[in-house]
Amino acid sequence: xxxxxxxxxxxxxxxxxxxxxxxxxxxxxxxxxxxxxxxxxxxxxxxxxxxxxxxxxxxxxxxxxxxxxxxxxxxxxxxxxxxxxxxxxxxxxxxxxxxxxxxxxxxxxxxxxxxxxxxxxxxxxxxxxxxxxxxxxxxxxxxxxxxxxxxxxxxxxxxxxxxxxxxxxxxxxxxxxxxxxxxxxxxxxxxxxxxxxxxxxxxxxxxxxxxxxxxxxxxxxxxxxxxxxxxxxxxxxxxxxxxxxxxxxxxxxxxxxxxxxxxxxxxxxxxxxxxxxxxxxxxxxxxxxxxxxxxxxxxxxxxxxxxxxxxxxxxxxxxxxxxxxxxxxxxxxxxxxxxxxxxxxxxxxxxxxxxxxxxxxxxxxxxxxxxxxxxxxxxxxxxxxxxxxxxxxxxxxxxxxxxxxxxxxxxxxxxxxxxxxxxxxxxxxxxxxxxxxxxxxxxxxxxxxxxxxxxxxxxxxxxxxxxxxxxxx
Amino acid sequence: xxxxxxxxxxxxxxxxxxxxxxxxxxxxxxxxxxxxxxxxxxxxxxxxxxxxxxxxxxxxxxxxxxxxxxxxxxxxxxxxxxxxxxxxxxxxxxxxxxxxxxxxxxxxxxxxxxxxxxxxxxxxxxxxxxxxxxxxxxxxxxxxxxxxxx
Numbered sequence: 001x002x003x004x005x006x007x008x009x010x011x012x013x014x015x016x017x018x019x020x021x022x023x024x025x026x027x028x029x030x031x032x033x034x035x036x037x038x039x040x041x042x043x044x045x046x047x048x049x050x051x052x053x054x055x056x057x058x059x060x061x062x063x064x065x066x067x068x069x070x071x072x073x074x075x076x077x078x079x080x081x082x083x084x085x086x087x088x089x090x091x092x093x094x095x096x097x098x099x100x101x102x103x104x105x106x107x108x109x110x111x112x113x114x115x116x117x118x119x120x121x122x123x124x125x126x127x128x129x130x131x132x133x134x135x136x137x138x139x140x141x142x143x144x145x146x147x148x149x150x151x152x153x154x155x156x157x158x159x160x161x162x163x164x165x166x167x168x169x170x171x172x173x174x175x176x177x178x179x180x181x182x183x184x185x186x187x188x189x190x191x192x193x194x195x196x197x198x199x200x201x202x203x204x205x206x207x208x209x210x211x212x213x214x215x216x217x218x219x220x221x222x223x224x225x226x227x228x229x230x231x232x233x234x235x236x237x238x239x240x241x242x243x244x245x246x247x248x249x250x251x252x253x254x255x256x257x258x259x260x261x262x263x264x265x266x267x268x269x270x271x272x273x274x275x276x277x278x279x280x281x282x283x284x285x286x287x288x289x290x291x292x293x294x295x296x297x298x299x300x301x302x303x304x305x306x307x308x309x310x311x312x313x314x315x316x317x318x319x320x321x322x323x324x325x326x327x328x329x330x331x332x333x334x335x336x337x338x339x340x341x342x343x344x345x346x347x348x349x350x351x352x353x354x355x356x357x358x359x360x361x362x363x364x365x366x367x368x369x370x371x372x373x374x375x376x377x378x379x380x381x382x383x384x385x386x387x388x389x390x391x392x393x394x395x396x397x398x399x400x401x402x403x404x405x406x407x408x409x410x411x412x413x414x415x416x417x418x419x420x421x422x423x424x425x426x427x428x429x430x431x432x433x434x435x436x437x438x439x440x441x442x443x444x445x446x447x448x449x450x451x452x453x454x455x456x457x458x459x460x461x462x463x464x465x466x467x468x469x470x471x472x473x
Numbered sequence: 474x475x476x477x478x479x480x481x482x483x484x485x486x487x488x489x490x491x492x493x494x495x496x497x498x499x500x501x502x503x504x505x506x507x508x509x510x511x512x513x514x515x516x517x518x519x520x521x522x523x524x525x526x527x528x529x530x531x532x533x534x535x536x537x538x539x540x541x542x543x544x545x546x547x548x549x550x551x552x553x554x555x556x557x558x559x560x561x562x563x564x565x566x567x568x569x570x571x572x573x574x575x576x577x578x579x580x581x582x583x584x585x586x587x588x589x590x591x592x593x594x595x596x597x598x599x600x601x602x603x604x605x606x607x608x609x610x611x612x613x614x615x616x617x618x619x620x621x622x623x
Contacts (some may be wrong), residue, residue, distance in 0.1 A: 034553070037587030042580065045590050046553050106552020111592075114537040126536025128550055162484075184536075186529045188609055189513035190547065193505070226482060235483035243490040246498045255617035256547045257506045263615070265501065330619060333548030333556060413622045416555035417587070 001363045003074040005081035010364045011091050012067030014358045017445065019060035019098070020350070024438050026053040031431040037422055044106065047249035051105050051131045057345065058129065059098045064353030065174075065210055066094075069151050069167060071360045072217045077158025090143045097139040101132055125183055127195055130181045130359030137181055137432075141473075144175040154156060162231040163220070166238060172233075173206030189257030196461050200249045203349070204315075208241040208276060211352045215304060218359045222301050233283045237402035240276040248273050251323045255332055265324035270323040274316030275346075277308075284308035296369035299378035299447075300359035306382055307351035314343030318393065330408050335423075343393040346385075354444070362451065370447070371454035377447035384440030391433040399426035524604060526548050531605025532616030534598055543589070545623075548616055553587065554613035561603075561610035568603035575599060 001007065029049045032039045040049070042424045058334040072079050081087060104113045110126070117133035119125045124134045133139070148171060153166050216234045220227055250266025284305055312386065320341040322331040331337065358378060362370045369375070414422075498530040509515070521523040535541075540557070547558040564570040576599065580591040594602070 013523065033587070036585060038582045038585055041582040041588070042590055045543075046587070047539045047551065050542050050551055050553075110542075111537045119537060120533075123533060123536065124540050126541065128541050132544070162480075186518055186532050187513055187515055188532070188547075189509060189612060192547065231484045232478070232480040235480065235487045239483065239487035239490050242487070243494055246491075246494045247501075249498065253505075255614045256549065257509065257513050257612050257614060258505045259512070260615050262501075264504075304520060329617060332617065333550070333552065335543040335552055338541040338552055348502075407622050408619045413620045415622055420587075 001366070003080050005084040005087075006071050006074050006258060006360075007364060008081065008087040008091070009067040009360060011061045011088070012055070012070065013361060015065040015091070015095050015362075016060040016353060016357070019056045019063065021441060021445070022102075023053055023056040023060065024434075024441055026050075026056070026259055027430065028434045030164070031427070031434045034420075034427040035431065048105055051110075052102055054129055055105075055131060056098075056102065059094075061349050062174075063094070064356065065171070065214075066091075068214050068353070068356045068360075069147070069171060070107035070212075071166065071356070071364075073151050073154050074165040076160075076161045076217070077154050077326060079154065081160040082157065084166040086146055086150050090146045093139065094143045097136055097143075099135045104133065114402055122182065124182055127181075127184065127191070129199060130195070131306075134182075137178075140178065141175070144178065148172060148175055154268065156470060159206075162234055163217050163226075166209050166234060168218075170206045170209030170213060173209065173222050174202060177201045177206065186351050191381035192256045193253065193258060196249055196252045200252055201246070203243040203344075204248060204273060205242065206258070207349065208245065209238050211307075211348055212238050212241070212280070214352050214356050215280065215284065218300060218304050218355055219287045221359065222295040222297065222304070223287045224295075225290055226401075227285045230287065233279070233287075237276050237279050237283060237432045244269050244272040244275060251325075251328065254325050254328055256462060267324045268318070271320060273323070273432070274312065274320050277312040277316040281308040281312045285434050297359060297362060297375070299370070299375040299382075300355060302379055302382055303351060303358045305353050306386055309385060310343065310347030310351060312347070313390075314340065314347035314393070318397075320345050331400065334403050334408075336404070337400075339393045339396035339400055340398065343389060346389045351386075365452070365455070367455060370451035371459065373454055373459075374447045374451035377443055377450055379447035381440045381444035381447060384443060385437050386440075388433045388436035388440060392430050392437070395426045395430040395433065399423040399430075439463060505507055514611050517608050527601045527604035528608045529610075530598075531603070531609035534594070534602050535554075535605055538592055546609060547612070548617065554589065556618060557606060558611070558612075558614065559610050559618060559623055561607045561623065563623065568600070568607060571603045571606060572596075572599040575602065 026049050029040060029044065030046065030053055033046050033049065070081060070087055092335060104117075108116070110131075114120075114125050117135050119134055122134050124137055125131055128135075133145050151168060151171065155168055167312075177198050180194050183194050185191055212234050216230050219225065220230050246269075247265050248270035250262040251270040253262035254266060287307070288301060288305060303444070322328050322340065362368060370378075402423045403419050406414050406422060407416060507541045517524055518528055520529060535546075541548075543551050543554040545552065545558070548556065552583070560571060564574070575589070575592065575594065578589045578591045582590075582616040
């Protein structure tokens with residue numbers, strides 16, 4: 001850690017991991033409800049558990065992005081954060097707002113929550129992923145504005161690098177497109193059309209800029225490869241992300257009312273959406289192969305390479321699988337969508353955040369890397385979580401193919417609930433994979449405690465001691 | 474990458490490409506907004522009519538009870554419960570059948586099985602929800618879903 005104010009990133013990272021744990025626990029509840037329909041009913045109905053699952057995901061990813069920005073922007077700008085105290089105040093506001101929202105979901109019926117929070121004044125609730133009460137949404141906007149001010153001023157007053165600029169463009173875009181969550185007309189087609197301006201233009205648009213900047217930063221630091229090379233890659237990756245991703249939004253407009261020409265625009269451009277992810281994979285492996293130093297934090301490098309590979313698989317390959325309109329006609333809104341959603345979010349955005357946390361946390365704790373024991377635990381966590389998530393994806397894909405065949409493709413289509421029972425085996429297998437994932441996450445969390453203990457009571461002999469690294473990167 | 478391809482070229486592709494495709498996206502959006510009145514049944518939404526009021530109320534109830542947390546609507550939402558974009562036609566173009574189904578859900582669920590919660594809607598609220606679902610089923614969705622099962 002080069003600048004004192006980078007320390008504000010730490011609470012963001014800790015809260016992010018805490019919320020991640022909550023997300024996974026609720027994910028397992030949902031998985032069980034898929035096969036034991038009345039599990040926790042009526043106390044925690046499926047829709048409530050799902051809101052907690054998806055909303056904690058969104059909040060912890062945002063927390064991770066913010067923590068990452070607070071960590072990397074001062075270092076890139078070569079100066080302290082503009083107002084460190086504001087970052088801490090915003091952390092608590094964000095965390096408390098998120099906690100109150102989740103408590104609201106769990107404690108009272110959703111309709112009551114809508115009433116209590118004055119949803120009728122400006123109705124924005126009850127749309128997928130945007131279930132937060134309107135006042136929570138307003139809170140998110142306030143936190144985002146204060147955050148952008150803080151980051152923006154730091155960038156303006158300091159050294160301007162491509163990494164910090166791309167990060168900033170991504171974060172401004174994130175805040176801007178969130179504003180469409182306040183537009184909720186009665187016209188269902190318009191509602192859905194602009195809902196995608198938040199959801200798609202986030203995850204297949206500006207978030208890719210944030211992800212690219214974070215990956216570039218960690219690779220510059222851990223490989224020591226010339227910044228010029230990394231920056232050229234970063235530009236071309238994010239160029240491809242936006243060139244394909246913006247018109248690629250069309251793949252959501254096939255069946256919700258807009259004209260049929262979106263089937264052409266959406267199919268052609270979203271078929272190209274795997275490209276930026278493929279380039280990210282090539283980029284990450286190239287940089288690591290051309291490394292000029294061996295960074296002692298091996299775990300961070302593993303997370304970074306894992307991000308590139310699994311983002312390509314989840315967002316790229318599993319996205320392409322069902323993006324062409326004639327295919328999507330059958331797959332739309334099936335378990336195929338769920339399969340893609342899981343691996344894409346895990347591969348791209350969960351892993352990029354863990355990559356950053358894994359790289360930055362030891363430095364925030366005053367050491368370049370954690371003990372080897374702790375890193376080995378992290379690597380176990382990586383493989384446990386990644387392999388179980390790949391299996392979750394494969395089981396959901398199998399369930400999806402069967403579902404589509406039985407419900408949509410045969411001469412004698414069966415009702416939804418009948419089909420759900422026929423594919424239950426795959427839902428059971430998914431729950432088992434989910435438990436392994438939880439074990440992986442537990443291992444990851446344990447690695448922090450092992451690292452802290454090993455730092456306190458250092459081992460006399462370090463096995464596999466690494467070269468002292470060149471100071472200037 | 475060879476040196477003939479410089480960082481400033483990469484930067485120009487990023488800025489030029491992004492601006493171009495944002496403008497193209499906005500142009501397509503504009504064209505879509507001209508085409509939508511023929512497709513999205515907006516004439517039904519007139520708030521000076523009783524049907525329009527019921528649809529607006531129905532959508533509000535759809536949202537404040539988080540129906541999308543289990544169901545899909547035009548294929549979007551959760552995949553835990555049936556698609557409702559065509560429930561009106563699946564229930565034989567019968568709003569009463571939709572109302573009866575929602576009303577009949579057991580409050581304590583069904584042992585071992587998925588069951589929709591009992592929301593205790595009033596008759597007026599049930600009318601509104603059924604009207605909203607009827608309106609949803611009449612949107613031009615380019616022939617989706619593939620069959621009546623959704």
